[in-house]
Each structure stands twice: as C-alpha cells, then as structure tokens.
C-alpha cells in the first residue's frame with residue numbers, strides 16, 4: 001500500500017451523484033470536464049445534465 005502525504009490544499013474533493021457534498025465550490029463532471037456546476041456543502045451531488053442526465057462523480061475544480 002502506497003503512502004502519500006498530501007496537504008489539505010492538495011486534496012481533491014470529489015463525490016458521486018446522490019452523496020452529500022463535503023465542501024461548497026465549483027465541480028466538474030468526471031465524464032464531461034467542461035460541465036461545471038457550483039455545488040453547496042450539505043447538498044447532494046446531482047445528476048449530470050448532459051446526455052439526458054447520468055450519474056457521475058463530481059470533482060472540485062482546483063481554485064487557482
């Protein structure tokens with residue numbers, strides 16, 4: 001098992017559709033990186049609206 005030390009700033013926040021968002025911010029669909037949505041903390045990650053809607057994993061966009 002690989003051990004990696006990451007600072008909290010390096011940690012990428014992500015979550016699947018239906019799970020609770022741990023941190024407010026802009027997220028992109030892992031399938032459609034151009035699709036960006038602002039998701040608030042404690043909201044559930046939504047379906048991606050592209051292609052009639054699909055379940056996905058959302059990843060927070062690194063701020064600057």
Ligand SMILES: [Zn+2]
Nearest residue numbers: 029031032048
């Ligand atoms: Zn998508």
